[in-house]
Amino acid sequence: GQNIDQPTEMTATEGAIVQINCTYQTSGFNGLFWYQQHAGEAPTFLSYNVLDGLEEKGRFSSFLSRSKGYSYLLLKELQMKDSASYLCAVRGVNQAGTALIFGKGTTLSVSS
Amino acid sequence: NAGVTQTPKFQVLKTGQSMTLQCAQDMNHEYMSWYRQDPGMGLRLIHYSVGAGITDQGEVPNGYNVSRSTTEDFPLRLLSAAPSQTSVYFCASSYSPGNTDTQYFGPGTRLTVL
Numbered sequence: 656g657q658n659i660d661q662p663t664e665m666t667a668t669e670g671a672i673v674q675i676n677c678t679y680q681t682s683g684f685n686g687l688f689w690y691q692q693h694a695g696e697a698p699t700f701l702s703y704n705v706l707d708g709l710e711e712k713g714r715f716s717s718f719l720s721r722s723k724g725y726s727y728l729l730l731k732e733l734q735m736k737d738s739a740s741y742l743c744a745v746r747g748v749n750q751a752g753t754a755l756i757f758g759k760g761t762t763l764s765v766s767s
Numbered sequence: 768n769a770g771v772t773q774t775p776k777f778q779v780l781k782t783g784q785s786m787t788l789q790c791a792q793d794m795n796h797e798y799m800s801w802y803r804q805d806p807g808m809g810l811r812l813i814h815y816s817v818g819a820g821i822t823d824q825g826e827v828p829n830g831y832n833v834s835r836s837t838t839e840d841f842p843l844r845l846l847s848a849a850p851s852q853t854s855v856y857f858c859a860s861s862y863s864p865g866n867t868d869t870q871y872f873g874p875g876t877r878l879t880v881l
Contacts, residue, residue: 659809688869697857697872698810742810754800754825755870759809 657681659758661743666764667733675728675761677743685746688755689717689728692740701741702728730763738765769793771873773858779879780848788843788876790858798861799841800825800870801833803854810857816841848880 659679667673679687686705690698704710704719704726716729730737743758774789792799800815812825816835830852832844841860845852855877859870 697874699872700869703869744810754812754815755810756812757802757810759807 657747657756659743659745659756661741661758661761663759664762664764666766669733669735669765669767671733672729672731673733673763675730675741675743675763677726677728677758679724679726679743679745679758681745681747681756683747684721687717687719687726688744688746689715689726690742690744692742692760694739698742733765735765735767738763771858771860771871773856773873773876775876776874777877779881780845781881782849784848786845786848788845788856788858788878790841790843790873791839792841792858792860792871792873793839794860794862794871795838796860796871797838797863798868798870799835800859801831801841801843802857802859803827803852804857804875805854813843813856845878850880852878853880854878 661677688703689701691701692698702717704717709718714731719726740760740762742760744755747756771792797818801813802810804810811827813831814833816822819835819838822833822835835841855875857875858873861868861870
């Protein structure tokens with residue numbers, strides 16, 4: 656079956672670093688995406704990994720280990736505006752072709 | 768570019784009513800899809816299309832129909848609304864379903880079925 660797991664909720668303080676983990680079991684693997692979704696809004700793209708290793712984009716980094724079925728999103732120098740839901744999604748192979756399979760999301764609350 | 772647009776933003780239906788959720792994109796994207804998002808369930812794929820005239824089912828297609836007569840438009844039809852279809856519906860598009868292609872999401876339609 657297809658399964659993507661990530662923590663339901665996390666809390667952190669401004670200026671801190673937080674790591675959001677994602678583990679996956681899918682039929683096939685064609686890349687892993689991270690999306691950010693503020694309450695009441697649409698998801699927006701953050702990062703994409705298809706090869707093992709770390710991808711860095713400013714304050715955000717994403718890591719992938721395909722052999723372990725594991726990824727994390729690292730957020731540095733947290734700001735209040737980073738309070739949002741973070742969605743891990745895997746492009747797998749299922750009855751929907753190569754569509755994205757989403758985890759349930761991690762709600763991050765950043766406090767001052 | 769307007770990106771991905773969806774109408775209406777909010778809708779209330781009675782059980783048994785039918786309606787169409789509209790989705791349009793102006794980026795000449797081949798790939799379009801519909802998701803529903805429910806609390807604690809994440810985003811689930813309803814239907815998708817890899818080009819005009821081609822559609823296929825996703826994870827949760829029952830109760831929904833789609834068509835793709837043009838590249839730009841991908842409407843989602845609820846045939847006979849049920850309370851279980853109360854959800855937030857997102858339309859998404861990408862240039863192709865290729866490996867590195869990012870999906871862009873519309874603002875969503877919040878549907879309540881009474």
